[in-house]
Amino acid sequence: MEKPILEVRQLVKDFPGQRALDGISLSVPKGSFFSLLGPSGCGKTTTLRLVAGFEEPTSGDVLLNGEVVNHRKPYERRVSTVFQNYALFPHLTARANIEFGLRRQGITAFDARVEDVLKLVGLAAKEARKPAQLSGGERQRVALARSLVLAPDVLLLDEPLAALDPKLRKQMRVELKAIQRRAGITFLLVTHDQEEALSMSDQLAVMNEGRVEQVGTPEEVYFQPRTRFVAGFLGAVNWIGGVGVRPEATRIARIPENHGARSTPAMVTDSVFLGDCFQVLVRLDSGEEAVAQVHRSFATFMPGESVHICWSPADEILVP
């Protein structure tokens, strides 16, 4: 395997009265799309800020290209951040925002690079506008272009889609991934949205309370979560007698299924129409609650009805 472009080793960060990071280690391969996923306060943004150089670690190391950069200032690191609020310079046009970094680094003949990146993010027609005259999505593209144009070793994205409306957010996910592939730049994305992390990442690290719970591909962490926290954070889980089953892998039947499926008796408590499917809520004899996501043609179950919930052993999530 190729040498990682970004590595953090046993990183600890203390803030007054609080430990934000409790010894995390990560290794981000060159050219990959890597996400840090976790609830607010899990330390993902702190990790990003330590990589960017806005904070210095209490202990542990940040390595870029194999070099320890703990005490280097942000302007001495070949990384660039796309801020959650974009942090565009309001007094400069979109183009001047994009040129800002190039000028600071003393690069002169940059017109072609700027044109390329404007095309890449689809902003060519709006380059003369100031941030206040751009929509939220356009501002985000400027922020992205401003960092991309510097061809950083790692591009850091702090909840970049959080400020967009849901429809645009889904569209930008696809686009962001496409831009990352075309540009061939390593992306480190911070998000609390599991769908976002799952849909864009090559690898993701699930974080909780200043620690990394699991690192893996989206499939690995979704289907083989190592902890209850990971299983629960990446999607709904029914915990049935110690094993986990995802709602979409949970079936409902009036009589138990044969051919190797497992089943347990339950009673329907509610049924919720979601458009493309129904969510059937049941209570098991053990008192545990479970949810089954079923196709609408199966949704003939009424509250109070006695049923069996069934699942395949292959779909079971086993955690310690």
Added chain:
Amino acid sequence: MKLRFWFLLPSRIWMVALFAAPFAIVLAYSFLTRGTYGGVEKPWTIEAYQRLADPLYLTILLRSFLMALAATVLCLVFAFPAALFISRATRHKNLYLQLVMLPFWTSFLVRTYAWLFLLRDTGLINMTLQSLGIIHAPLQLLYNDGAVLLGLVYGYLPFMVLPIYATLERMDPSLIEAAADLGARPIATLFRVIVPLSRPGIVAGSVLVFIPCLGAYLTPDLLGGGRTVLVGNLVQNQFTNARDWPFGSAVSMLLMALVTLLVWGLLRRESEQLG
């Protein structure tokens, strides 16, 4: 509509009685003839304005302009770092702001007299330097342009600090991080991001300092010792010693016209910048 009328009435009365009426009086006086013992009498004339063309008065006007400009620039140089420091302070921010405003607790006149006691031949500075053996004869610290400039900068510094502080305080701190992130060293961040973004505060502060400095008469009178005649002293003098009210009024009108033009032009340019 009715409510609006009553709400605006007090400020209307105030403005008419204390601004419009005196303005009209001064305007009228400037077109009258001087009375023998002060005051004004008929006939109507533009003689006062004709006298303004005298190079002597133009020189005074130019000197005042330069003095006010120098005071404004110096205030900016001192105020900007102070405002930046206060806006970035994580602790004691209110204390620092209180310190900036502390001088307002005492009368401007008293504070200007305090400078007299510091700067005069037998003042604190000269006595200290002499007792330390650094100098043997008192330095001429008072009654020159430098003393006037010092007094003006001292007096109007808070008017520069506060508006700049207000704009810096509103500035999104992530912009400074973004600049560093994009490769800007602190100096580049200062001049490419922080200064341009605090421009509205700089303009407001400059107007607030420049205008009173241009018409200042107390500071040049006390610290300049009459040697440093500025346009404010000229006006004051016409109404007192010279007993030439029409000419004093004409100088006032000219000063007001110049300030109005200047501020109007500046603000128009600023609003174009923002738009």
